[in-house]
Amino acid sequence: MAVPATRPALPTDPLPGGAKWLRTARDAAAGRLAAMGLPQPRDEYWKFTRPDSLTQADVPAAALFDPREAPVFGEVDRIRLVFVDGVFAPDQSDDPAGENLEIARLAEIAETDIHWAAGLFGRLEADGHSPVARPLAALNTARASDGVAIRATGPVAKPVSLIYLHKSETSDAILHHLVKVEDGASLTLLENGPAAARFNKCMEVELGDGAAFNHVRAQGRDHERRAVTHAFARLGQGASYKSFTLTANGRLTRNEQVITLAGAGATAHVAGAALGDGAFHQDDTVFVHHAAPDCESRQVFKKVLRNGATGVFQGKILVDSVAQRTDGYQIAQALLLDGDSQFLVKPELEIYADDVKCSHGSTSGGVDVDARFYLMSRGIPRAEAEDLLVLSFLAEAIAEIEDATLAAEIHSRLAAWLERHRSGRR
Amino acid sequence: MLNIDDLHVKLEDDDKDILKGVSLSVPAGKVHAIMGPNGSGKSTLSYVLSGRDGYEVTGGSATLAGEDLLEMEPEERAAAGLFLAFQYPVEIPGVGNMTFLRTAVNAQRKARGEEEMSATDFLKLIRAKAAELQIDADMLKRPVNTGFSGGEKKRNEILQMAVLEPRMCILDETDSGLDVDAMRLVADGVNALRSEGRAFLVITHYQRLLDHIVPDVVHIMADGRIVKTGGAELALEVENNGYADLLAEVA
Numbered sequence: 056m057a058v059p060a061t062r063p064a065l066p067t068d069p070l071p072g073g074a075k076w077l078r079t080a081r082d083a084a085a086g087r088l089a090a091m092g093l094p095q096p097r098d099e100y101w102k103f104t105r106p107d108s109l110t111q112a113d114v115p116a117a118a119l120f121d122p123r124e125a126p127v128f129g130e131v132d133r134i135r136l137v138f139v140d141g142v143f144a145p146d147q148s149d150d151p152a153g154e155n156l157e158i159a160r161l162a163e164i165a166e167t168d169i170h171w172a173a174g175l176f177g178r179l180e181a182d183g184h185s186p187v188a189r190p191l192a193a194l195n196t197a198r199a200s201d202g203v204a205i206r207a208t209g210p211v212a213k214p215v216s217l218i219y220l221h222k223s224e225t226s227d228a229i230l231h232h233l234v235k236v237e238d239g240a241s242l243t244l245l246e247n248g249p250a251a252a253r254f255n256k257c258m259e260v261e262l263g264d265g266a267a268f269n270h271v272r273a274q275g276r277d278h279e280r281r282a283v284t285h286a287f288a289r290l291g292q293g294a295s296y297k298s299f300t301l302t303a304n305g306r307l308t309r310n311e312q313v314i315t316l317a318g319a320g321a322t323a324h325v326a327g328a329a330l331g332d333g334a335f336h337q338d339d340t341v342f343v344h345h346a347a348p349d350c351e352s353r354q355v356f357k358k359v360l361r362n363g364a365t366g367v368f369q370g371k372i373l374v375d376s377v378a379q380r381t382d383g384y385q386i387a388q389a390l391l392l393d394g395d396s397q398f399l400v401k402p403e404l405e406i407y408a409d410d411v412k413c414s415h416g417s418t419s420g421g422v423d424v425d426a427r428f429y430l431m432s433r434g435i436p437r438a439e440a441e442d443l444l445v446l447s448f449l450a451e452a453i454a455e456i457e458d459a460t461l462a463a464e465i466h467s468r469l470a471a472w473l474e475r476h477r478s479g480r481r
Numbered sequence: 482m483l484n485i486d487d488l489h490v491k492l493e494d495d496d497k498d499i500l501k502g503v504s505l506s507v508p509a510g511k512v513h514a515i516m517g518p519n520g521s522g523k524s525t526l527s528y529v530l531s532g533r534d535g536y537e538v539t540g541g542s543a544t545l546a547g548e549d550l551l552e553m554e555p556e557e558r559a560a561a562g563l564f565l566a567f568q569y570p571v572e573i574p575g576v577g578n579m580t581f582l583r584t585a586v587n588a589q590r591k592a593r594g595e596e597e598m599s600a601t602d603f604l605k606l607i608r609a610k611a612a613e614l615q616i617d618a619d620m621l622k623r624p625v626n627t628g629f630s631g632g633e634k635k636r637n638e639i640l641q642m643a644v645l646e647p648r649m650c651i652l653d654e655t656d657s658g659l660d661v662d663a664m665r666l667v668a669d670g671v672n673a674l675r676s677e678g679r680a681f682l683v684i685t686h687y688q689r690l691l692d693h694i695v696p697d698v699v700h701i702m703a704d705g706r707i708v709k710t711g712g713a714e715l716a717l718e719v720e721n722n723g724y725a726d727l728l729a730e731v732a
Contacts, residue, residue: 424534429571430581432531433641434559434589443576443584450575450624 070200073165080177084196087181091188100187103367103399104309104338109191109253109283114227117252117279117306124471126218127247127273127464133216134158136203140221140251141228143201155209155240161202161231172204172233179259179287183313186342186371192285192311195257199231206235207242207266214243219250221277226251231258238263238291243458249275249305254282262294264318270298271461273468274308278334281307292318292347299456301465302329302337303472309338316343316350316378326355326455328469331364331396332476338367339387345378345408354385357452359445360396361476371403372413379408385415390422390448392441442473482546482680483507483530483649489540490522490529499525501705502541507698509648512681514691516716517702518724523684524568526702527653531565532558545649559585560592564647566638568654573625578637581625582607582644589645610643614670632663639670650674651682656690668693688720703728 070081094106108115136158137147143160151158157171164170177196183189205215217232228251236242240263250256262268274282282305288296302308314323329337343352358366368387389398398419406413422444430440449469456462483506490500499522507513517523529536530543532555543550545561553561573581587597598606611621614636626634635655642650652671656664671694675681683694691699691713699715700707701724709715709727719727 423571426571426573428533428555429567429573430585431555432533432559432565432567433581433585433645434556434592435585436556436588437554439584439588440556443581444573447573447575447624453575 070198074168074173076168076173077165077176081197083181084177084193087184088190088193088197091184091190091193093190093194100340100369103369103401104307104336108281108307109255109309114225114253115279115281116224117221117277117281118224119221120249120277122276127468128216128245128461130464131214131216131245131460133214133245135216135218137218137220138201138228138230138250140223140226141201141230141254143203153211153213155207156211156215157206157208158215159204161204161233162200164204165200170204171206171235175233175235175259175261176231179261179289180257180285182315183285183287186373189285189311189313191255191283192257192287195229195231195255195285199229199257202231202233204233205242205244206237207240208237209239210241211243214245216245216247219246219248219254219275221249221251221275221280224252227253229255232256234258234260234268236260236262236266236268239265241267243269243271245461246270246272247275249277249280250282252280254280254284256282256284258284258286260286260288260296262288262290262296264291265293266291267295268297269457271456271465272299273301273465274303274305276304278304278306280305283309284311286312288312288314288323290314290316290318290321290323293320294318295321296323297455297457298325299452299465300327301468302327303468304331304335305337306334307336309340311340313342314344314352316345316347316352319347320349321347322351324353324355324455326353326452327357328449328452328465329358329366330469330472331358331360331366333362333364335360335364336367337365338369340369341371343372343383345372345374345381345383348377348379348381350378351382352384353455354387355452355455356387357449358389358398359392359448360389360398361392363395365396366398367400368398368417369401370415371405372415374406374408374411374413376407379410381408381411381413383411383413386451387417388448389419390445391419392421438477442470442477445473446470482509483543483682485541485543487541488526488529488538488543490525490536490538493535493537498539499705500529503702503705503707505700505707507649507680507682509680510677511697512675512683512694513698513700514683514685514696514716515700515702516685516688516719521702522705523702524653527565527651527684530651531555531563556588557592559645559647560589562648564642564645564650566635566642566650566652566655568657570626570634570638572627572629574627576625578621578623578625579607582641585641586644607644610640613673614640614643615666616640631658632660632666635659635663635667636670639667643670643674648679649682650679651684653684654686655683656685656687664690665693688716691716701727
């Protein structure tokens with residue numbers, strides 16, 4: 056295949072070692088990547104977000120940032136797995152064990168011939184390139200040498216918490232996680248931290264019949280970090296997938312989720328709250344595929360932008376002809392706190408079934424002045440009143456977090472961010 | 482308590498005058514009512530006094546216990562003891578009523594250099610006040626005014642008034658959208674707050690609210706001016722004869 060001279064070179068040297076299944080999956084991913092090429096600004100789904108800094112050979116340096124606050128989820132009893140610049144740090148991690156729970160490091164199972172993860176690694180990613188190619192996910196499968204494989208065989212009591220520390224200004228981390236929640240099992244996964252100067256993360260999630268997966272992540276407050284993340288999920292009959300992402304700060308963040316409702320009566324809720332002040336570009340690109348009847352999906356994305364920050368939402372709901380009685384909902388809203396910030400939106404619906412309820416909406420606007428006056432008339436100063444209204448604006452997204460403790464953790468992070476940014480501090 | 486002298490107000494982006502020289506004085510411990518037809522400037526007066534954006538004062542003054550109200554930000558006016566019960570209380574989804582009230586109480590205390598109220602003390606206070614207004618725990622937990630009925634919204638306004646303990650209360654058409662029972666509940670709430678140190682300015686369209694909150698003085702407002710002032714019996718006159726007769730009489 057001819058590669059234009061302006062294109063960044065694709066990595067060609069295969070990673071050393073690995074069992075046959077892993078080598079096969081990596082080779083296949085490298086083949087996909089070579090065929091689709093790296094993302095270009097002219098690509099339909101990269102019009103709003105410049106891919107260069109995610110694909111260039113040299114990692115743009117990202118200064119380390121001390122957020123001077125206790126890390127999120129500190130109040131939650133959880134199994135902590137720590138990664139430093141994309142490398143698992145066993146000495147900082149908890150014993151990865153629990154009832155109904157199997158956790159293995161990708162670097163370990165890479166040399167194992169027989170492992171459940173072999174059937175999942177790269178499979179959902181490979182299926183996830185329709186309707187658009189996601190080359191950075193294929194790149195991840197081809198190049199990731201670390202990550203975790205988590206399997207729930209029944210209800211798992213404690214959340215599994217992936218903590219991503221950033222210690223090197225030029226780290227270029229690639230992590231690939233596999234999550235399998237067996238029939239009737241349940242798992243909560245937490246993620247937090249900036250991870251690296253540049254972070255490429257891919258997660259494949261397979262949910263059995265009646266399985267439940269809750270995912271809450273906070274992407275870290277480093278200002279200069281860049282990240283592209285993909286979640287590929289496949290839901291069995293009656294399965295439930297609920298995901299919430301908090302993105303505060305970060306030069307560039309692209310979060311893609313590709314969700315296939317493959318079994319009847321499955322539910323997928325994806326939500327996000329993004330806060331950007333200044334050099335901030337955050338992109339949610341979501342594809343929800345209703346491939347079975349009686350499924351419900353909800354997308355709730357809220358962005359608060361100021362000082363030239365940019366928010367992007369590209370969301371598509373595809374409803375197959377078999378997916379009768381689909382209930383789909385999508386809302387993407389931005390609160391623009393000044394005239395410099397922008398919100399770029401591309402909502403899409405493609406429906407082939409006739410008995411379907413699908414609604415979508417998008418708005419952008421400033422603070423509600425009537426509500427602000429109401430609060431001020433009760434003695435609340437203007438800045439504090441505006442913060443309350445920002446939290447009010449974000450409430451619908453936060454409400455998607457089922458667990459009250461986790462919701463409270465996220466809420467307190469949002470409130471703290473707003474308070475810090477009130478005086479123009481970062 | 483509240484002194485308004487020859488107040489002239491226009492909309493910021495329109496040259497049309499709305500208030501054309503309003504003067505009135507409400508002493509501590511008294512209840513004054515302002516009645517008047519639609520468009521007479523009653524609500525504008527309440528907004529200008531509480532500091533809403535969009536209005537320009539072109540003349541006159543308004544003071545609260547000697548302090549110049551018009552120079553203050555809305556939150557400073559509140560901390561100085563002014564309270565406006567809104568005609569249309571604003572719904573704020575996602576912000577709990579309790580959080581809102583506690584933020585307001587503590588913001589005012591902070592502005593006055595007082596210590597913030599502890600969560601426990603606040604809870605005690607609010608429970609006692611809420612019970613008097615038949616506001617249940619559920620209504621306190623729900624987001625501010627969100628999904629509240631008309632009556633619940635107005636009771637919530639009076640609850641805020643009871644908790645914030647202002648010295649000057651302005652009620653802007655508090656009776657609108659209320660049935661008889663709800664109005665009685667709201668009026669009882671207001672009457673319970675009447676005291677020597679506190680003054681009220683009750684703005685209303687109809688006389689019926691004044692059956693329950695009996696005013697000391699009634700002002701009739703028309704076309705941006707107070708055109709007539711009298712006792713509680715003036716409200717009855719309006720009720721019986723309508724504004725047209727009364728306005729013809731003063732014109």
